[in-house]
Amino acid sequence: MLSPLSVDSTTTAPRPRFLGSVPGPTPTGDVLLRGATAARYADLVHDVADDLAARIAAVEQPFSGASRPELQGLVDAVDLDGLPVGTADALRETSDLFAPHAVWFHHPAYAAHLNCPVALAAVGAEAMLAAINTSVDTYDQSTVATLMEQRLVEWAAGRVGFASGDGVFTSGGTQSNLQALHLARERALTDAHGARLRGHARQERLARLRVLTTASSHFSVARAALLLGLDDDAVVAVGVDTDGRMDPEALAASLVSTARAGDVVMAVVATAGTTDRGCVDPLEPVADLCDAAGAWLHVDAAYGGGLLVSSRRRHLLAGIERARSVTIDFHKTFFQPVSSSALLVRDRADLARTTWNADYLNPAQEAGVPNPDLNLVDKSLQTTRRFDALKLWATLRAVGAAGIGELVDAVCDLAAAVHADLAADEELRLLAPTDLSTVLFRFQPDGLDDARADALVPQVRRVLFDSGRALVAKTVLDGRPCLKLTLLNPDATPGDVRAVLELVRSAAHGLLAGQELLSQEVAR
Numbered sequence: 442m443l444s445p446l447s448v449d450s451t452t453t454a455p456r457p458r459f460l461g462s463v464p465g466p467t468p469t470g471d472v473l474l475r476g477a478t479a480a481r482y483a484d485l486v487h488d489v490a491d492d493l494a495a496r497i498a499a500v501e502q503p504f505s506g507a508s509r510p511e512l513q514g515l516v517d518a519v520d521l522d523g524l525p526v527g528t529a530d531a532l533r534e535t536s537d538l539f540a541p542h543a544v545w546f547h548h549p550a551y552a553a554h555l556n557c558p559v560a561l562a563a564v565g566a567e568a569m570l571a572a573i574n575t576s577v578d579t580y581d582q583s584t585v586a587t588l589m590e591q592r593l594v595e596w597a598a599g600r601v602g603f604a605s606g607d608g609v610f611t612s613g614g615t616q617s618n619l620q621a622l623h624l625a626r627e628r629a630l631t632d633a634h635g636a637r638l639r640g641h642a643r644q645e646r647l648a649r650l651r652v653l654t655t656a657s658s659h660f661s662v663a664r665a666a667l668l669l670g671l672d673d674d675a676v677v678a679v680g681v682d683t684d685g686r687m688d689p690e691a692l693a694a695s696l697v698s699t700a701r702a703g704d705v706v707m708a709v710v711a712t713a714g715t716t717d718r719g720c721v722d723p724l725e726p727v728a729d730l731c732d733a734a735g736a737w738l739h740v741d742a743a744y745g746g747g748l749l750v751s752s753r754r755r756h757l758l759a760g761i762e763r764a765r766s767v768t769i770d771f772h773k774t775f776f777q778p779v780s781s782s783a784l785l786v787r788d789r790a791d792l793a794r795t796t797w798n799a800d801y802l803n804p805a806q807e808a809g810v811p812n813p814d815l816n817l818v819d820k821s822l823q824t825t826r827r828f829d830a831l832k833l834w835a836t837l838r839a840v841g842a843a844g845i846g847e848l849v850d851a852v853c854d855l856a857a858a859v860h861a862d863l864a865a866d867e868e869l870r871l872l873a874p875t876d877l878s879t880v881l882f883r884f885q886p887d888g889l890d891d892a893r894a895d896a897l898v899p900q901v902r903r904v905l906f907d908s909g910r911a912l913v914a915k916t917v918l919d920g921r922p923c924l925k926l927t928l929l930n931p932d933a934t935p936g937d938v939r940a941v942l943e944l945v946r947s948a949a950h951g952l953l954a955g956q957e958l959l960s961q962e963v964a965r
Contacts, residue, residue, distance in 0.1 A: 471528065474572060481528075486568065489532055496540050503551035505542045506909030512542055549930055549937035550911040550944075555716070555744060555770075557929040559778045562839035563832035567778050575828040577610075578818035579803060583828065587815055590830035593837075597769065598785045600749040600842075602762025607789030609820045610782065610830050614743030615661040617768035617784040618710075620795065620822050622665045624766065624786070625708035625737040626650065627794040649703065652676045653695050654710035655687050657717065659741055662710050671707075684874055685718045687711055689726040696734045708737040713758055714745025717916045717925060719856070719877030721745055724760030732763070740764040743782070745877060747774025750846035754853060757876055765791070771833050773929065774849050774877075781829045792820035851931040852878040858935045859926065862942075868949075869942060872923055880926040880938075881918055884949040891921065897949050898922040904948040911941045 474482050515538055526534065545551060547558035577583040577590055590610060598606030611617045629650055630638045638646055650671055654662055656678045666675045677699065680691030692709065699706050709731050711722040724740065731738040740761050746769030748754050761767060764787065771781040786792055796819045798805040803816040818824055836845065856878040863871040868886040875881075884901065885894040898915050902924065905911045914925040924945065926938065 482572070485528060485532065488529075489536070492536055493540065496536075497545075497547070500545045500548055502908075502910045503545050503548040503912050504906070504909035506907060507542050508907070515542075544912065547930065547932075549933035550941050551930070552926040552928055552933075552938065552941055553912040553914040555773050555927055555929065557773060557776050558932070560776045560832075560836040560840065560845075562835040563777050563781075566832045566835035570828045570831045573828075576825045577828050577830075578821070578824050578826055579816045583817075586828045586831070587817055589834055590817065590828065591815065593830045593834055594783065594785070596837075597749075597783060601764075601767050601785055603767075603785060603787045605789065606785055606787050607792055607820070608783050608785035609792065609817060610826070611784055611821075612780045612823070613772070613782045614659065614741065614768050614770045615664070616822060617743070617770075617782050618659065618661045618739070618741055619665040619668060620784050621739045621766040621768060622652065622662070622669060622708055622710075623822075624791050624794050625739065626669050626671075628737060628791070629705055629707045646705065648672055649705050650675055650707040651699050651704045652708050652710060653679050653692065653699070653706060653736075655679050655681050655685075655712065655715075655722070657681065657685050657715040657720070658710055658712050659716055659743065662741070675707075685715060685720050687722040687727060689723060689730060692727060692730055696730060696736065700734075706734060706736045708739050710739045710741060711764075713740050713742035713748070713761065714877050716744065717879065717881065717918065718873050719744065719875035719879035721748075721757045721876045724758065724763070726760075728760045728763035737766070738764045739766045739768070741768045743768050743770040744773055746770060747845065747849040748877075750775075750842040751849045751853075752843065752846050753850050754876075762787075774852075775833060775836070775845055776848060776931075777829075777832050777836065780827075781832055795820050795822065848931040852928050852933075855928050855931075855933060855935065855938065856880055856926075859928070859938050859942075862935065862939065868946060872918055878928040880928065881916070881923050882926075883921075883923040884945060889953075893953075895922050897952060898924055900952050901945055901948045904952065905944055911944045913941065913945065 471478055471481060519534070519538065525531075544556075546556040575583050575586045577586050580587050594608040594610070595606075598608055609620075611620065626647075627637070630643055630646055632638055632642075637643075647670060652662065652666055652671070652675055654676065663676045677695055679695050680688045682688050696706060696709075709727065711724055711727045713721045713724065728738055730736075742748075742758070742761065745758065746767075748758050749769075766787070767785045769775075769783050769785065771777040771783065772779045775781070802824070803818050817826070853876075856875055859880050860871060860874070863869055863880070863882055868884055869882050870885050872881040872883065883894055884897055885891075899922065902913055902915050905913060914927060915922060916925050917923070926941070928938065
């Protein structure tokens with residue numbers, strides 16, 4: 442039995458090896474990467490990679506278990522205004538501080554959030570884009586990088602089913618959802634002739650805009666509504682079925698009631714992979730209703746986007762091609778390093794609503810003057826922007842779309858196996874089905890009342906986190922707290938997950954035993 446007070450929080454890490462390092466401060470001329478320092482750069486990067494590879498190979502648990510005060514002490518001990526130590530020593534010091542206490546998503550006992558182990562090809566591409574430091578906002582800063590991103594956007598749009606679609610890479614699903622709702626807002630704030638409303642007419646319409654979505658949609662939808670200046674009650678919760686998916690009948694009723702109230706449906710947001718349940722809303726009937734109402738349909742597939750390349754589960758996204766816009770996070774189910782996301786649109790003209798011209802960056806095209814440049818800033822909320830598309834490009838060329846799809850199916854199969862294991866468990870109660878790779882459960886054997894089971898949820902999670910031996914998440918389902926496994930490691934096995942569940946079980950028993958002892962002491 443695992444006692445919450447006796448978990449082993451130690452971990453083993455090799456000493457870093459920086460074979461090419463030279464003691465002492467770095468000369469001023471060696472600070473920047475350039476032709477004269479290219480050889481030095483190669484030595485340093487090789488040394489960092491060797492050190493990190495040794496650490497990765499030696500990882501024994503997903504987190505060291507060091508406490509917040511311990512880590513704060515290590516951070517505070519570094520004098521950022523002190524004398525410089527030179528590049529090699531700075532990298533050694535940084536590695537010693539950061540790497541031993543990082544959270545390792547490749548370890549099979551990491552099962553908390555939507556973090557994935559990353560494709561080797563993508564990590565190699567990350568090194569390329571960091572060293573070259575391309576910004577893909579304008580063509581004259583990026584040249585071939587702009588063309589590669591645009592080609593990849595067209596590939597992804599094609600996978601969705603947008604025959605002539607377009608899109609842009611973003612920092613993540615939050616930004617993608619914000620931009621999608623910005624486009625929907627601007628469309629809603631036009632008159633019958635397509636002209637942009639201004640002044641009082643714009644403010645009057647803005648106050649009546651509504652976004653229809655379920656309570657299970659990502660929090661970024663509600664935050665985007667706030668950032669876009671919508672009213673506090675602009676996000677309307679649509680009812681769901683017993684499995685947490687959007688109920689088309691409830692959506693139909695919401696569309697009718699919104700119109701009767703004199704309000705305007707700015708957008709309907711369906712979710713393809715809810716954060717907690719991993720469920721996919723019924724996209725076909727939702728699209729039918731949106732088409733009938735003339736409503737903008739945005740599909741947030743940040744989590745479920747990997748189904749686009751699945752050979753066995755692509756049907757779960759049937760109807761996604763009828764959306765007006767789609768969010769995909771490649772740094773979730775495409776196994777890319779953060780950050781790598783995209784907003785895709787069915788009609789490329791929609792992205793023009795984002796364009797803002799500046800004479801010094803992307804001046805508007807003058808009549809009669811050819812403009813061959815493709816400036817991606819014209820369709821992005823960001824200006825300076827990393828060439829994150831390079832990572833996915835390299836991964837597709839390395840393992841192919843089908844190879845990524847196999848990894849997606851592997852994590853979904855793993856979740857299905859864990860669900861089957863828990864179906865007959867007398868202590869760990871399975872709470873909800875999933876379409877993807879989440880597991881919602883709680884420790885509640887017969888005789889343990891709801892209040893005590895509720896209290897155990899954060900306690901168990903904290904015991905595991907403090908030990909560093911396993912990381913799980915917690916959430917609330919139907920008003921009750923529960924534990925959550927988010928399985929995004931294709932290398933993890935059912936046995937690995939069973940080991941995590943046994944830690945959960947043991948921690949819960951240990952906590953209950955401790956509470957019983959305390960009660961007995963108080964009674965005496």
